[in-house]
Amino acid sequence: MKRDAATLLYGNAVAGIAITLLTSSFLVFAFSYPVIDVYKLVWWCGMFTLLLIRSIDTLWWNLKLKHSDFDGEASVKRFAFGANITAIMWSIYLIYSTTHSNEMELTSTIIAVASMAGGSVAVLNAHKFTTLFFPFALLFPGSIALLLSGIYSLQLLGILGFSFSIVILAIAKKSADFTLHTLFLKNENSVLIHQMEEKVKQRTQKIFELSNIDPLTGLYNRSAFLNQLKTLTLSPANSFALLFIDLDGFKKINDVNGHKIGDEILRNTATRINTFTEDSSFVCRWGGDEFLIAFISKQIKRLQAIGVKVSMDDFGTGYSSLSVMQDLAVDIVKIDRSFVNKLDNNENAIISAIMNISSSLNFLVVAEGVETIQQEKVLLELGVHYLQGYYYAKPLEVGHIKGYLDENYKQTSR
Structure with missing residues (x-):
């Protein structure tokens, strides 16, 4: 005035x-x-x-x-x-x-x-x-x-x-x-007039949230997420990566601890996903314990910068080639068991070459299918970072996992 x-x-x-x-x-x-x-x-x-x-x-x-x-x-x-x-x-x-x-x-x-x-x-x-x-x-x-x-x-x-x-x-x-x-x-x-405009904005936002936002997590719901993806696909210049996240064992948590604890886990999961995604990305609670992330960035290095890890499985077979390894700038490469099985015949040149490449390109190597102590010895001498296979443990039922972990903890503590 x-x-x-x-x-x-x-x-x-x-x-x-x-x-x-x-x-x-x-x-x-x-x-x-x-x-x-x-x-x-x-x-x-x-x-x-x-x-x-x-x-x-x-x-x-x-x-x-x-x-x-x-x-x-x-x-x-x-x-x-x-x-x-x-x-x-x-x-x-x-x-x-x-x-x-x-x-x-x-x-x-x-x-x-x-x-x-x-x-x-x-x-x-x-x-x-x-x-x-x-x-x-x-x-x-x-x-x-x-x-x-x-x-x-x-x-x-x-x-x-x-x-x-x-x-x-x-x-x-x-x-x-x-x-x-x-x-x-x-x-x-x-x-x-200002107060009325603010109320209109608030009500418009409320309507938008009711129709587009998941009330529990605050993320896009399935309908809003699909609409965003349709908008992206209208232009050939737009490219994105679609990530699917599923919470294993979530149903058991709900059954044992109740829906209140389950809801808290879903909220915390949504918060953590939002923390590691960019503003331009779309995050959605697809339903239940399933989440979808659309990364608008087409550069894998930008995804890796926010914590996304790229792993190549069964290297040496199918599409897991050296060119793909270089283009994707992978973080972890898993050697197919077919190469491990030939170690007994001293055919370890390929694994040695992979280790040399891993040192140059700065990625970790996992060897699968280790079944004998001789294979373990050779792979460790070659500098393989992680080993897995029946030599260490065979598939276990859920009830036997705790006993197995306790036994191995006692052995490593001695």
Whole structure:
């Protein structure tokens, strides 16, 4: 509201300053020519200086503050101070003119001052105190001076000025009240409109969430995820990788610990997935304990940078070739068991070559199908990082896993 008031006041400042300068110059120089009253000249110099300062302030406000988030209250106070000092300057001039001007000059001065008092109501009504003070300062002191002059004609002008000032003050009060009320309603309407827009945004967001967001995890639901994928497939330039995540054993957790614990696991899983995915990726709870991730990036290295590991299975067979290994920048390569089975015949050149490549390309090697101690010895000598096979353990039922782990822990602890 204060900022709107400052905008109104400064919007009328240029015209007000120009009229004040023109009127003051006319009254001082037109009636005193060719001999100018020294007091009036000093007064005019003071008025000119004041108007110059106000002009600079107005120019600064229009250039620097008008289109910024300025302090409305400070701007209004600064403008009101300048306007009220101007009113005091006019009051001094009128009082002086009652005893140092001829009848024609005094009459012209009263008409000019009264006109400015009436016009001020229209240009200052955004600030109530200034709207009332400006015409009061222009008319009341001068009217009193005329009433005390002892000259009948001047006393009549004093009565007329006193009566006119009362009428002007009444009009000024109504005008200021009306303007301030209008500004209040304008700002109140702006607040109401803003609140309504916020409510519409909130309800729109709520509708979107109900139709597109999984309420438990906060991820896209299946429908929204498919719509996003359809949008991606419209352009041949778009490419993405689709990852499927399934939580093994989740049903047993639900059955044993209850749905509350299960829901907490799903929420934590969604949070962790979001932590390691980019903003441009789409994450979806497909249903139950299944999650889908669409990585928009087509560069595997960017996926690896956020923690995605690329593993090549059964190297040496099918599509698991050296070119694929280089193109995918794999993290782990698993050697097919067919190469391990030939170790007994000392055909280990391929595995040795793979280890040399792993050192150059910085990936880990897993050898599968280890069944004898001789195979283990050769593979370890070749520097293979991980071994697996029946030599270490055969497939176990769930109930036997704990016993197996406990037994191996005791052996390694000795």
